Amino acid sequence: MTTRQFGQPIKRKEDPRLVTGGGRFLDDLGHTAYAAAFVRSPHAHARILDIDVTGALDVPGLIGIWTHEDLPGKVGEPLPLLIPHPSLTAPVTGYCLAPDEVNHVGEAVVMVVAVDRYAAEDACGLVRVDYDVLPPVVGLENARAATDLVHDSAPGNVAAHLVQEVGDVDIAMAAAPNRLTLDLQIERSMCSPMEGKGVYAVWDADDEHLRLWSSTQTTTGVRAAVAAKLDLPLAKVDCIAPDVGGGFGVKIVHPWPEEVLVPWTARLLGHDVKWTEDRREHFVSSAHERGQLQQVEVGFDDDGHVLALDVRLWHDNGAYTPYGIIVPIITSTQLLGPYKPGSYRCEFWSLYTNTVLVTPYRGAGRPQGVYAMERTMDAIAAELGLDRAEVRSRNFILPEEMPYDHGLLFQDGRPLKYDSGDFPASLAKLKALVGWDEFAAYKEQAASEGRRVGLGIGCYVEGTGVGPYEGGHIVIETSGRVNVATGLTTQGQGHQTVFAQIVADELGVPIENVFVTTGDTRRMGYAVGTFASRAAVMSGNAIALAARQVKAKALRIAAEALEVSPEDLEIVGGMVRVKGAPGTSMALGTVAVMSNPLRYAFDEAARAATQFAGGNDPDKPPVAAGEEPGLEGKDFYSPTQATFANGMHAAIVETDPVTAEIRILRYCVVHDCGPMINPMIVEGQVHGGVAQGVGGALYERMVYDESGQLLNASFMDFLMPYASEVPFIETDHLETPSPLNPLGIKGAGEAGCIPVSAVIASAIEDAEGFPIRSMPISPTELWELRQRHTEPVAAQGEPS
Amino acid sequence: MKPAPFVHHAPTTVAEAVEVLRAVGSHGKILAGGQSLIPILSMRLASPEHLIDINGVAGLDRIEVRDDCVRVGALVRHTQLLQDESAYAALPLLRQALVHVAHPAIRNRGTTVGSLAHADAAGELPSVLALTEGVVEAVGPRGSRDIPASAFFVGPLETALAADELAVAVRFGRFPEGTRTGFAESARRSGDYALAGVALAITLQDKVIRSARASFVSVTDVPDVLDLSGAIGSYAAVPDLDAVADAVRAHVSPDTDIHATGDYRRMLVAELTRRLVTELLSR
């Protein structure tokens, strides 16, 4: 027997190519293409008075300059609202090029195309735009105060207002023996993929056909959006994602203005056009996430059971809402984590500001929700003098309560119903891993040496693998090569490997024979995209189902040829053979030959399938009724609801008693995403997630000044952690299967980053002995907090 | 992020370089390792019409240890100086500071002299040049001259070099026998420009402190030297750390920026100095 590939920590098939420079990223394509560049708004909020391009017209190499006025038809209309929601009462989306008003620094105003990017930037520098500067709304306090408005169509700067309630919170709160209120704050950060966005378009005028490459998380989405904007039949548009150097959410938004304008100009000019985003553009004209103000009121009994949880959130959605209100919806639902409060109400306001728009970034609203919930758990423990892990475990949903329906609507518009999970077992593993019970002694020992250490904890549940669907398509060639296609895209997650593992098992073929293509609409026209930790669950299961179809077909054909019943056959190592009599066998490639009756022999293998080769029954049609030629299968997976993975993290930090520098001494992760297709890849995902989480907890923020300028729009001042800032990560796993899908799996892509801010806040709080209510936190901020907590005169209550 | 057009000059001798400098005057910029200049050009914060690329100039890549100094040519990369054993033996402070300069990839290209010519108050090397009472050797259309550290740094990113002058080398002065040196800094991330840093030299004779001097990173406008000899006291066994910290706090004038407040930096540099004194004296 060949070993089962599912569950093996095999090395990634894609890596030899990627680590030896064989990757093909967007900017590696189209060397003869014209280059696009953009004049972007230097103001956060302003009216455009006049645009004068005359100064730029003499730049050598200039091809064209366009402003909003030049954009015809739908190209000049607002970009689509991708995810409408009844509570999104004042949706506003931007334009490809701003018509008369700009709403954030970095918004595209003028497009320039030239023979290369140098010339395009030269011309950009010579375009004059006159603005009438309007008062900018920056920061949630100002958005909430609504002294000035971002959009006149959004009174109070409110894009959306939503309340969900289960149970009667007011009654439960009034009856609760203990009550606490927490004011919390969490800052903005951003995805920062290594490769920014990019688009390359080739227009074939003879064929009236557009071929488009985008560094995107959804090629089907981009294709449909561009076809609609350019009034092209879908059949005349292909979209392909080449190698993509990271997405983390920002590339699921579509179409970006450049994704419309680059193909539009390529068609207009009859020449390839390419745009490669530079880092500064990425900072000011893509998307950010995470900024929220939160107010939690919690009522609990003397044992720490939460009786009533009342949460109010103010979510900064930036200048526009193309992606709807997915982020605050996720915060408000996933906040609950592994807990079952007696009653729960969450009310949020999604507010406009004159800043870069806010769309999902890995974790997508969960880090904020978990932060609110876990800060609350710590506050309850502190109030009652109870162990923090104990308070959590008393509020856990128990395994026997699964499936557990929270009575809320999740981000996919379906019930928030957990499918499985064993939270007590996860906590037990985490406590063992970090040495929870031994920590008090360690802390005391450290204190005697003049050191300050603290232990933090955070738990989360993550809805993964949301619908609506994904597909898998498999063709076996006569050589035995297995071509697998799925429509969602890859940004480095290892899809070429894990999907091949699934197919190798299902079909009984060597993994080396399996070749996976993702994100190419020429190969799979129906797909949704890569987000919400959904690729393994959605495409993994779809591919497994497709493989089962192909296998059934292969067995039908081989059974006829070998004159046995299909049930007596198995496929091992790419050979179809009779169970118990491995001598009677035929290669899958041969079955592929037989599956496709031929008139013409193009090679030796094909001869066997031609019409005079013998062996065909003259009374039957060459292709049997109900069959199709070829050893090919296609299927889709469309679940009724998301599947819920979970995890718990703990960290030990040390804070310098004088300088307030913060060091993570240990970082422990217990993770449960069900059975792991490839444990090494899951670990890699967890590591990457924790690294981003550490960034969000200790380093990253988007520093806007009051006029709406982003002060740290470069990697020099936006402090993404280096490898040296990321701690060694200790991991342990539970594998609680999901009852919802054929493979029993759950998603793992976002997990690592979700609880990190909560965990680090918890640990610093433990080290310092005063509450941490605002994240991220830097040494300078911790130092100031200390002064506020030790100098009673200066104490002004909690920072909020 | 593409630079505006420029003319690229590639002289192969110092004389040729000076000739180009004479011709282009203030319209030119010298390009050494490019680790500071290229980002500035790419972001179009500067658009010089001429770049005088000195990377092909012969004879500028030498490190020379002399009795009174270590002389470093204009094309010596940070890495080369960092790894040079004789330079380390002669003046350990060089390596002690250089390990804090950025990351290996940047140190492999960036030059030590370029770093001084760039004169970023957040750079490590200006403080080293100041503390070693070093000298910059400049050559230009009007001839050669030596510029002492105390006159070299004029302000943030501003030196006494004229627009048409090339720094061909710097000489870092060596310390008297019995001197212990150290360098300490704190950055938000390892390899970043420091929030605050200190270079320290303490000269001992037997157990008696003869002199203690410090210079700083990121907390003074230009890297000047603070004489701590009075504050520290005489006996190596019982340095007056509080007095040292007070003197440092009084000397520095850090600004607030997005990474830390001025008050924090002041505290930080005093604490770094205090710890460094303790470390040097307990060696």
Ligand SMILES: Cc1cc2nc3c(=O)[nH]c(=O)nc-3n(C[C@H](O)[C@H](O)[C@H](O)COP(=O)(O)OP(=O)(O)OC[C@H]3O[C@@H](n4cnc5c(N)ncnc54)[C@H](O)[C@@H]3O)c2cc1C
């Ligand atoms: C990501 C990053 C991190 C960094 N971190 C640090 C750090 O932590 N600490 C630190 O000190 N530095 C840091 N640097 C800067 C680095 O040390 C530079 O190499 C150095 O500051 C400049 O040296 P260069 O040879 O690259 O000079 P260039 O970039 O070529 O030139 C810099 C300036 O000096 C002038 N110049 C250069 N050589 C001469 C000369 N011989 N005569 C006259 N003028 C000259 C140029 O005209 C230009 O104005 C960092 C750089 C990067 C990109």
